[in-house]
Amino acid sequence: MRFGLYALVSFFYLYNNVWAQKVTNRATISGYVREIGSQEALIGVNVYIPGTTTGTTTNTYGFYSLTLPAQDSVRLAYSFVGYETVTRASQLRANQTISVALTPGRALAEVNVTAESTGEKVSESAQMSAIDIPIAQIKKIPAFLGEKDVLKVLQLMPGVQKGSEGQTGIYVRGGGPDQNLIILDDAVVYNASHLFGFFSVFNGDAIKSVELIKGGFPARYGGRLSSVIEMNLKDGNREKLHGEGGIGLIASRLTLEGPLTKNKKSSFLISGRRTYLDILAAPLINAETRGQTKIGYFFYDLNAKANYDLSDKDKLYLSGYFGRDKFHARDRTQNTDTDLSWGNATSTLRWNHLFSQKLFSNLSLIYSDYKFQIASIERGTVDNQLYSLQYNSGIRDFSLKYDFDYYPSPEHSVKVGVQGTYHRFTPSAVVLQNSAINQLNSTINTIDVTESGVYAEDIWRPSSRWRINGGLRLSYFQQKDVGYFRPEPRLSGAYTLRPDLSVKASYALMNQYVHLLSNTGIGLPTDLWVPTTDRVKPQQSQQVAVGIAKDFTTGSSFTKGLALTIEGYYKTMDNIINYKEGASFLLINDPTSANSVRWEDNVTAGRGWSYGAEFLLQKKVGRFSGWAGYTLSWTQWQFAELNNGRPYYPRYDRRHDVSLVGIYELNKRITLSATWVYGTGNALTMPISRYDAYRAGASYLYDNDGRGIIQSLLQNSRPVDDYGTQRNRFRAEPYHRFDVSIQFHKQKKHHERTWEISMYNLYNRRNPYFYRLEAVDPLSTEPSRIGLFRYSVFPIVPSVSYNFKF
Template sequence: MTFRYLFLWALVLPVSAAFAQSVRPRTNAPVATVSGYVREAGSQEALIGVNVYLPGTSTGTTTNTYGFYSLTLPAQDSVRLAYSFVGYEAVEYTLPLRRDIQRNVILDPGKTLSEVTVTSSRTQEKVSDTPQMSQIDIPVQQIKKIPAFLGEKDVLKVLQLMPGVQKGSEGSTGIYVRGGGPDQNLIILDDAVVYNANHLFGFFSVFNGDALKSVELTKGGFPARFGGRLSSVIDLNMKDGNREKLHGEGGIGLISSRLTLEGPLAKNKKPGERSGSFLVSGRRTYLDVVAAPLIRAQTDGQTQAGYYFYDLNAKVNYDLTDKDKVYLSGYFGRDRFYAKDNDSGTDVGLGWGNATGTLRWNHLFSQRLFSNLSLIYSDYKFQIASDERGRNNNATDLFSLRYNSGIRDFSLKYDLDFYPNPQHSLRFGVQTIQHRFTPSAIVLKNAGSVGFDRRINNIDVLESGIYAEDTWRPNERWRLNGGLRLSHFIQKEVNYIRPEPRLSAAYMLKPDLSLKGSYALMNQYIHLLSNTGIGLPTDLWVPTTDRVAPQQSEQVAAGLAKDFNQSGLSLTVEGYYKTMKNIINYREGASFLLLGDPTSAQQVRWEDNVTSGRGWSYGAEFLLQKKTGRFSGWAGYTLSWTQWQFPLLNGGQKFYPRYDRRHDISLVGIYELSKRITLSAAWVYGTGNALTVPQAEYRAYRHEPGIRGSSTTGAAAIVSGLFDYGARVSDYGTQKNTFRAEAYHRMDFGIQFHKKKRHHERTWEFSFYNLYNRRNPFFYQIESVTEGQAPNQTTRTGLFRYSVFPIVPAFSYNFKF
């Protein structure tokens, strides 16, 4: 603790001194500021991360999330400024700079779409020239070219191809960053938190690429403006919408179709008039429509069942004045499974979904001071409804189950961006979030026997944070980003105030080679309870309480960044070490349903079912990427170790968690064979999961009021199967996760055929998931097999491997107009 606070003061004092120095002139020499917005030609879409700099020097800046930039320079008759961005044609302008001026710039998309596939830096397009490390930006257009499972382009599955990011189960979108769990990833869409980013039980994510403008992953060296999670920040921004003309794009695939429309709010805008735009994007599966006739035919019309999900993104923005802009955006999505059996009298429904909304107001106080005020809403809900009647439809023989859980947020956020001079770029801000948790609310009723109704009260908490950070270039060699975040959490008698220092630095060994290092302390005040490990919607979000402390991590990282300017290659090598405290896990045999004796006077709390522990993660990451040319792609490799330790698990000894992987490799290539044909391929390899294989097993059953017999259909099956209710299994004779599954590897391949017509452009895509039909393990199960015939029958017990996805072909038709 002493070292930590000494480090805190050592960090805060230089940052404070730097700020004091930056706001007062060094000399009496006059200065002038050039500022403005950078937008895309043809759509007027604001561009994030555009490089604005003096050619031949290290003096420059980048546009922020809203496309705004500000650069203060010594006043002079003229200055030469360059504007460049990956995938766009760079431009240079000679501008008079005797006084402050405003210059808005339009960039044309490059004639050849050979964007950088992945980049960790945007300043002058050089990975070595920024203090930030452990950060990856992924152009959305590149995501659309990479082959995908069933043809569904998925942001989170592309992130799984990055070093330091582990995938979950076969085909799932689960993300495990540098030893952390899914709950330790802060996923934000236009400033709103998305708590469950999964469709179809984790096989697809909720993010429709047609509605996205940018995707950025930060896995270490976190800037002070981010907080609330331990392992990563996935920052996604929706498109603003085309300000020039109506534009649309969409696609028809094997399991879903999508459509996006965007355009100006008013036609024939005159010069000087205020402008605005809109975006509406929707996606829906038709699995239920396709499967319904087959289900009815096989059950003589007695059964109705189906599953579907949908997404809806919407955004509107408008320029109130030259200095004021407003944005209103939202996301709505839902998954629903339903089944009704008229013969057995069973009616089951299961659904979950997210809803977010963000209202933002940008204001320019001056050419150097930019502000943004955000009002944010986020809501995640999971629900189950199940009713089962007797076969004679006797109303007195009824079993009913209702289960609800979720989390809802109201948030207020205010940020300031200050650009005093080219050496400093400062950010300040404050955010407060009012969380409402519904960790479990269950109603079980049985008209034929004793029933009970248990409801867990909503839990209201308040989480806040205030931060300051400075990106500083003291000389030609050093690049620094230092900051401090002060987080606060309060819930009844629980009150935490914790400082979170951050520091990232780069030292330029050569103009294209830098040595980097970072340190970050993070606190997380909310937890995810999961007894499956694969991100099912039944996982529960719960807050820090008087019995469960907040999670905390400290991470240090160091590495090299090298740019090969002639070939367009860049190389990053990083090593990291991370410690985690107060991570939680279920106790052996615990259930999140909180079921117990309903007649007991003792209240059941979710804290009774969990145990807190520690974690360690360390390793090295390698990323080689080609940024330009007809062939682009990357090669990534991760060598890592992750260990957990809980007093009440594995006899208190350390063990490897399920998704600890020693080796992880990804190779991705995209080749523009011609203007009409694009080839792409990806190959991945990963060490097998760590699993527990028991040598002996003891199985006991218990019967709760409201559930009779051992029914395996209808509502009782929902309870005993989905929730692991009723049967209690204890394993003996082995330590936790000492068995390693077989290694995972596969190859995906895709080919796209493009054709531009008079009024639109169309693309046919054909892809193959798991091209060489590798039978990768999905799960293992101990089974007994009887061999031979009586009286010479023998029973053999063994460990059986099950796979789910052989080679999976897919095709889709995509269009733009």
Template sequence: MRLGLYGLLGLILVCQTIRAQRPASRITISGYVREMGSQEALIGVNVYVPGTNTGTVTNTYGFYSLTLPVQDSTRLAYSFVGYETVSRTVSLRTNRTITIDLTPGQVLTEVNVNAGPTGEKVSESAQMSVIDVPIAQVKKIPAFLGEKDVLKVIQLMPGVQKGSEGQTGIYVRGGGPDQNLIILDDAVVYNASHLFGFFSVFNGDAIKSVELIKGGFPARYGGRLSSVIELNLKDGNREKLHGEGGIGLISSRLTLEGPLTKSKKGGRSPGSFLISGRRTYLDILAAPLINAETRGQTKIGYYFYDLNAKANYDLGDKDKLFLSGYFGRDKFHSRDNVENADTDLSWGNATATLRWNHLFNQKLFSNTSLIFSDYKFQISSVERGALDNQLYSLQYNSGIRDFSLKYDLDYYPSPEHSVRAGIQGTYHRFTPSAVVLQNSAISQFNSNVSTIDVAEAGVYVEDTWRPSSRWRVNGGLRLSYFKQKAVGYVRPEPRLSGAYMLKPDLSLKASYALMNQYVHLLSNTGIGLPTDLWVPTTDRVKPQQSQQVAVGIAKDFVEKGLTLTVEGYYKKMNNIINYKEGASFLLINDPTSANSVRWEDNVTAGRGWSYGAEFLLQKKVGRFSGWAGYTLSWTQWQFAELNNGAPYYPRYDRRHDVSLVGIYELNKRITLSATWVYGTGNALTMPLSSYDAYRPGTAFSYNDAKQIIQKIFQNSRVVEDYGTQKNSFRAEAYHRFDVSVQFHKQKKHHERTWEVSIYNLYNRRNPYFYRLESVTATATEPSRTALFRYSVFPIVPSVSYMFKF
């Protein structure tokens, strides 16, 4: 890692030398692009010279740099989806700093959208397998119970398979949920779900941007195999106090943002803040119903809350500080007065990021981040025995805590090159489990599992290069490092993606990426509780690794504001892990064997592969917007100790997946939207039959054969025969249709919106799980065993109220 740091310092020195020796025939225009009215930094704004192939885009902090030949003047254009394009004539005699404010614009009439030769054109980007969804669209799409959810929208994209009905689980191109790197302001979020997976932890009112990368990964990202989901919080309004919020059926939210200090007349504050909170009131609404049903004998409560906060301050023209954080928690409590038992369940995330931006010169931009991330899951159960009056206490804890230091450089030597380099180190502390069983009779079984400390690091360099008017290339190399006790790994990760312009607005693209993953998620295969266990690579469990190749075409229909991408991919995964048959995390610390059993004894390593094709037609602007996506894919896993060593389809392998999303601005006061989704059913392991089996261990002696048979049946239990093939049963196809209508009204000092939405409009009974059950005999049919399908959500209407001021 020392070598990587020296390399970065050397790059800075080279950059300074290049600057000192810059030919007089070229000058640099640099600056920031912000939103008019709030001074929010805008990410991914296109800055270009109209009529040429010369251009660049703003980085995560709204900074851009463009080097051009010396001349009297030229015209620069600044364009971004959802904002009015700005053109400005600038002198090119000396280096200049130009900061631009873009005005948000809502297009309600069908007009030709012409962003210019390099404006918002997917065909000219070297990257592929990248999808971004404007937050404005996220807020208009029909949502379950009115909760606007970024991850639910990502599930509607091709290549992304959703989990069970209503859940936020994400499975990208055959990978598991642990193979997605979810980043919020540089901090890793390990569990992104509320309400047992039905909602995500991300409050859409506080999010500025979201981007999904599912292949062709740039070298700056590492540590996961399947995808990167990068989210950035809003910085906060620098000009005036602003707020927005909403009241729904199960939760309410409020966001406030404004300047940190009073700004001068006609100017802006050097800093701003944002604070956003959300809480559900399910515990309040459900309590009377539960008490009435159980007559007060059982009390059950559940709620979740989350809080986002951010502050930033300009220390000068070249230095900026950002401090942001997230804290969220889910809590479930059950009190059984009959059984005299208490159960508490809680899980949540906490993150904090301190960032320092420094501008060395007009071509060299740096960011230093100090990052904290913490995920905890806890179960507490206390029960008093009815016979012995002994107190039984069970505690289970699982978690992962990270401390990270990250340093990144953005260097813009010329319009043909955009170089990024950086280094990151992370200290992980894992708490795989800790069980305490307190009872005076069996106190000898008390046990606690020690924490596991590991180190992970990476150094990278990448370059986005335009060697000619037809070629766009992004090449890079990441060197990853992992250390756990005596085990260490140093692995290179080459990345390459490129586009060849077949003709204007049409390109052929290809990419290759090798990824390594040093943390693993042991996930239970059942429904419900987030009892997932994060564990590190050890001397017995190797790092996961994937290689992915993708090819495709990208087409821009500029006049219609449409983009079309068609991609085919093949991904191979090695050393993926899974539980052995019959194993689960609860066996890791069984009180009778905790001192001799390690979690590694319960897992097996294998391999997997996935391939398929994806189609996406997307429209981000205009009176009518939305997208149509289709995925055709195959995914198989193979483990020596599962399914007799034969390959099998994992649960979320889906042959076909379709999503149609439409948003229509009827007028300034009414917005209509609808979604329709279809997916091939999940691959499940179902019992082939069930029978009664004698439970041994009870001694008896009878002379009467009838009494013997009766005793056998009294000591028998139902056994289900699953056969030898894993996941050989296919559930019924999943599909549903959601609609919503929003009614907007602009008041003098605020704007309010009423939304009426219907989830699953035609009341499709989608399968949630299946179970074999006995059917009682009738006069015409004998008793039999049948397979029953259970559904969770029928048609679900909801009403919500949103406001801005």
């Protein structure tokens, strides 16, 4: 951290000296862009001079700065998706502040797209492999059981592979679920799922923006290999009390926001959600088991945020997320009692300071905590043995982050920053029997490590045709006496062939110092987070991508507003880890070493590579909106100690992936939407045969004196599956489904209500969830034939929900 701060001070000193000599007779316009009626800061608003390529965008806090030659009159346009474009004209003889409020556009208004009214288009941006989806659009897409889910919408994007049926797992360009950096208001969220992966922890009512970056990563991001998913909470309405919520089949939610003071300098937001599965399922379970089995499950999450303007140059933000899943099962017939709980807690305190009209800073203090616990006790019905399972996994972070945005001229937008994180890992899992239970030391050894980084990046416009984002990140990781220092160069650029068409290319090197150990590969909360050590090196990836981007600014009302991107990529991954054959983190009846075993003994390191092409045609606004996406990709892994050292396809290698999303505003009262997805089946390791294994046993005859005489040897058999020597040689059937929904809106005097009816998997496709070898005719007296049986989870699933705003 000390080195990073010194580097930042030196950087600004040199940079300011250079520009002080080059820039004369210029003036700066800066300010904030907010939403009219709520004063919510807007992220990514395009601020530009119409008819030119001179412009900038607002940062995460709605701030912009643009330095121009002094002149008698200048006209600026402020453009943002879903809002009406605003222009401001003023003299520019001296520095001045202009803050603007934008009005949300009418839902049914067709987009009037011209070369001068779009601001920065996808073809003009230096960033590639990035996707942002308006929250308003997310709320209109059909959802499983009516629960609007940000992560499931991201699964519909090219380059993002879905996990198992209904799950929120994210697999980006060949990477695993641990290789995604999920950020909520600067805080890292380590496990983003409820209900064992069927729902995410993010409540769409509280989210202001979401962006997915799959490649060409800016230098400000680090610590993961495959993607960045950055989300920001709403700040809260500064003018009046506002609320929205919904009642669905399995959960209800409520969000309240409003001013804290009358001077419109502060606001708050609080948003909560809870499921009532435990209440709905309890009568059914009790009736089925006659009270012998009790099962309960629920989840909840809570978002809260408050902000206050200390002055025109200083703003304070405090935000947090708290969520928990709880599962309990008690079976009196089996004498078992099991409790599971897992959840996240994050909090972020941020201070914005405006040093000048060109220099904006943000200081963040961040806390993140993820815990998973299992406590299970079973008493054997035959041997009366007592078994206990105790399983813990946790990671807790304390972070300090300082970022600067510097706008020396229209040709340069500079970002620099430094971050330090103190991680504490608590991995432990042990199974004990009888007397060994009392021998376990309940204190779990912790693993403490530090991770830090310093970065600098510059969006440079050397000419009207070129836009380049170059940067360098220096990362450092320390665990006991072992340290890793890694430079991470980043470069992306766009060359404009004509006003609506450009070619792009990018290169990024990423390092990851935390790992997720999984026996399932589906990102369950039972997976263990572990750090880089002296024996396990950091994961590292290198990715190259090229592509084209085109904006459709002319033509019919349907084609106006369309954006097309086509990209090809190649990515290598080194030092990825996996369990060795037959290895597990569970310790059986070994309380003395339960807290001292080295998990490194159970893992092996290898490498992977992924390549493919992605197609995305997207329309964000207008009466008809949505997108069409297609991915063609290959992913392979190779470990010296797995699959006989040969490369193999991991579970979520998917050759073809298609997603079609359409939203149509029929009129002011009715919205129709539909999605169709198709994907190549998962690569699985399945048994290639089954045979009976025998063991010798003895039978005794007893005479009248009680003496035993061996009568004969018997053969006791049990079925054994043979998986062969190749991993994942079996391909599951293709996955596809069709979802539809219809929303009925009604605007009342003081509130708006929406009824939504949706159908998940409309044509009742029996998609595979897992496969098993079973007897074809188990009741037959003849030797049974063995067949492969497919099991599905969700048939057609209807749902109804009620949503309201006031």
